[in-house]
Amino acid sequence: MADARKRLEPQSATGTVGSARIHDSAARHVAGEAVYIDDIAAPEGLLHACLGLSDIAHGRLVSLDLDAVRAAPGVVAVLTAADIPGANDISSTHRHDEPVFATQTILHHRQPLFAVVAMTREAARRAAALAKGVYDEAAPVIDVASARAAGGALVTDPLKLERGDVAAGLAASPRRLTGSMTIGGQEHFYLESQIALAIPGEEEDMHVFSSTQHPSEVQHMVAQVLGVGSHAVTVEVRRMGGGFGGKETQSNLFACVAALAARKLKRPVKLRPDRDDDMAITGKRHDFICDYEIGFDDEGRIHAVDAVYAARCGWNADLSGPVTDRALFHMDNCYFYPAVRGRSEPLLTNTVSNTAFRGFGGPQGMVGAERFIEEVAFATGLDPLEVRKRNLYGGNSAGEGIGRDLTPYHQTVEDNIAGEVIARLERSCDYRERQAAIREANAESPIVKRGIALTPVKFGISFTATWYNQAGALVHVYTDGTVMLNHGGTEMGQGLYVKVAQVVAQAFGIGLEQVKITATTTGKVPNTSATAASSGSDLNGMAALDACETIKARLVAFAAAKWNVLPADIAFLPGRVRVGAEEIGFRELVGAAYMGRVQLSATGFYATPKIHWDRKAGRGHPFYYFAYGAAAAEVAIDTLTGEYRVERVDILHDCGQSLNPAIDKGQIEGGFVQGMGWLTTEELVWDEKGRLRTHAPSTYKIPVASDRPRIFNVALLEDAPNREPTIHRSKAVGEPPLMLAISVLHALSDAVASVGGHKVCPRLDTPATPERVLAAVERVRAEAGL
């Protein structure tokens, strides 16, 4: 047989890591050809489910008359808790505090009581409204204040972080102050609402298409509710129309009800709630009240911080434990507190069960930290940016005992670049010149005032639930040299699939078009973690690379033996493989390896090294590394109405060595605007009966195109490879940029402060709606005596 090796023309690397490849689905998105679950061609006999919901927020369900529901046109079945063959329990924390259907105790308005299954979705929706519930109503606990007043029941164990003697630190501080801040929640408003399609198979098998960030958990929950083994349930998701954390646990309910109905009726069942129901049923970002005491000196140096972060968690624990933990993990942001105590208060309330949302408590923690800085700045009369710089984590602690690099959870900050990022941005955006110009212009402008602020971000990367930091992948190489890639991560728009495909293409030296990205399914990669905590490409990229390396090692061993060269003399180059002095096409090598009976499929696995966390002790190394960034925002406010506009934003963000700068830029811009919405116009309002009044886009206002900054300069920090050996030295980018938007809050605050000659701290709470801005203007003016 002739030697298959030959001289090949060098090819340029395509689809390789670090290039700005477009999203793998972009061409399908724009043509309406990308298939979401509601677009899947209806299986024969498809039925539609609709949830029947509670009319009260708190109390007892005395009776539930479903006769009219059953009798409604098109209705096939009505399901209640009594119809559940397994457990009426979808508590993701296994605290048994989250039933599928409430039976007696009602814990929030619009809590699911039953499901009706009908021939059409419309028939199901019409029928669901016919239920007659009789309730014994109790007073609902709605927010942090009323929860505390009612005794402060918690949904889960609180956390305390403590380092140094905070009481002594406060006592010894030259100056002290106390304050409180309200930090609002946020609706995810993923454009595709929750949805699940369940198709029963033979025996106990169930195939569930679920719009979920966590297929493995959906699998476990469906199995638990149906009373079958996990091996009977397959959960699949090709893409979500947005997730943002809202489909980490909140998709369980919809998948379980669809599967329950499919099992009962032995027919495919789809459940897609109306937008208003989705917003009324599912959890949101936690709102907090942060009470703080700060010790500091006249130079603006913080000596001690004692803070309590109390969160409205809703009616069950869900992820409130780790969310409130992460708030405390970010109560320092980039700043060193010589003595610190942080305590969480995860409060039970009769509202939706608040859940994961991009940043996962971190943003709220960090908003608190920036308030501490602002308080110190106004108390000392120093410029807030100067106070920020003076309190940054320092270098290392070599030889000096505890240095300025130890976090409240006793992890040493080893990769601190906050100072450098701030300095670069301050220069590149002409911060000082603009600040001076704004002050000058404000003096001449009685109504419209401008403000500017620069705030940094340091965000810890890793799940604090350490066991979650693992991932699996499955890679098949076919004999024509094409590759099928599967991993445990889910695609919600963030570009995970294309990033991991780039890793695989680069590993084999093949073009991106030769890698087929396939839907995430529990049948291919088991026991996966949620695609969350910004970890998607860190974990799955490494797992996929691991699988590639396994296959490559087999190919190397094969080629070394076949052509009698040393393994070290074999290299995968773009489009070809060098074997000794000769080269062979990837496809030809693969073909030869198949003929040589070499396995061309492999699984890959990755577990993040270095991390550990002892929650009881409040000590450990929970984060593998930190992602950094900084943003400078300039705003204009109208002091007659409180209306405002973001005029300019400059961002410098640390993606390490970016896997895909275009995708990363999209995450930064999108995260920023989403964060800006959270802190400005997105306001959740519950009435005194515990009913959410902002349950549709008509009343809940996320940013629109004209809200984005007038001038928006986004740069990725260059020459900044991750100091840890992450996938190609990149850094996670999903969540950190959201917190860059804190700069907008502080720019608004700066503009408000101008009406009091920058002497009175505006203490602007969030969301800083026009109403809140106007109230702050009026208060600052009054306190300044102007």
Added chain:
Amino acid sequence: MRDTLRFVLGDELVEIASCDPTLTVLDWLRLDRRMTGSKEGCAEGDCGACTVVIGRLDHGALRYEAINACIRFLPTLDGCHLLTVEHLKGADGALHPVQQAMVDCHGSQCGFCTPGIVMSLFALWLNEDAPSVSRIEDALAGNLCRCTGYEPIVAAAQQMYRLGSRDGFATRRISIQAQLQALTDAETLSLGGPEGKFIAPASIETLADLVIAHPRATLVAGATDVGLWVTKGMRRLDPVIFLGRVQALRLTEDRGDHLRIGAMATHADVRPALAALSPQLDELMRRFGGEQVRNAGTIGGNIANGSPIGDLPPVLIALGAKLVLRRGNEERRISLESFFIDYRKQDRREGEFVDAVIVPKPEPDALLHVSKISKRFDEDISAVCGAFLLRLGEDGRIAEARVAYGGMAGIPKRAAVAEAALIGRMWDEAAVDAAIAALPADFTPLSDMRASAGYRLSVAGNLLRRFLIETTQPCVETRIAGLLAEASHG
């Protein structure tokens, strides 16, 4: 009488003999036609994921506009050309320049809002060349994207014009126009479905007769509110009388000292005429809903609906507008403010419909002010909308004051006590202070999810201050966003 609905879907003439009156265009596309490119994001006309483009004959000319398919009833498309995201690719499968620009600029992430964004940009592409960034933002105001932050989408809207200037739709325009003309007739469309009847007369006389004959009918114009009665309220409407085929109702006429606006004129239709009265009115119209709502929602609907927070009534009241109501051949003219009796209760008698609004043009020396305050600047409903008209006497004193607000009471309402406080005063700070002091006597606003009572009252007063500053100190910057800010920034 015609009993078959006819419209053109892409290249295909669609004829439907039985159809429920409130079947939405989106449900028809997705469920009946299995065209799943258009998405349902909210089912209330706010997110724009369902955006499609319709072509219709507007006094003989073919006009394309983006609308929300989720709240548009299918039978209202009679005589229209319907284009969806599925129609944009070329025959060779090549992406349309709008689509290609979105791909090139990384304009999609999760992709769910994308078909709607593409269709809004496609409507812009069809109608305008080289739009400004602020015009692009207006065209996108009715499209929510939760992933991108819009930056790459706005970039795509600029890029698309660089990828070619013509497409298959431009070349087919004449044939489509002829096709739609062939579908235009004077017959009343009367369509039956299992859930009810849809009646769409072609003349105002027939309409007048039908409204009398069907006193319980729901009159539908743009359906931007009635659509929600169906998608959210799950109401069955039977029969539905659709006003959209009556061309006479769509006319906006400049009659020298006043405008006569037909009830079926859309917000987009009337914007130029109102803009000519005042740049602030232009800005108010720009901020009305999203582009899709401005293309569908009508002046008559906005009034007849009786919303306490409708954006137009306050300014129309300030201008002294009159409403023309018609019953059979009888016409009744009343002042607009007297039309609003109480929360969601209007002075519309059985058998009557809103025919037109008569809007007197303000005298050249009159001072007019319009401000809309909302949580989000664009595509939001007002917390407070204020519209003020002052006429100063020769002595410089206020001779006439019309101070109207939306959002301050159960109906759009004039502030009679504040007006009285203004009359006879010089137009100065003391006058504003007096009017502000009077406002609590005029209004006891509610607190709701849009704003608190306190904020409403504060802002209502501060808008009078803004009015004073804008009329007496034009150099002072008072507007931070929108057309008025752009104008003052040069």
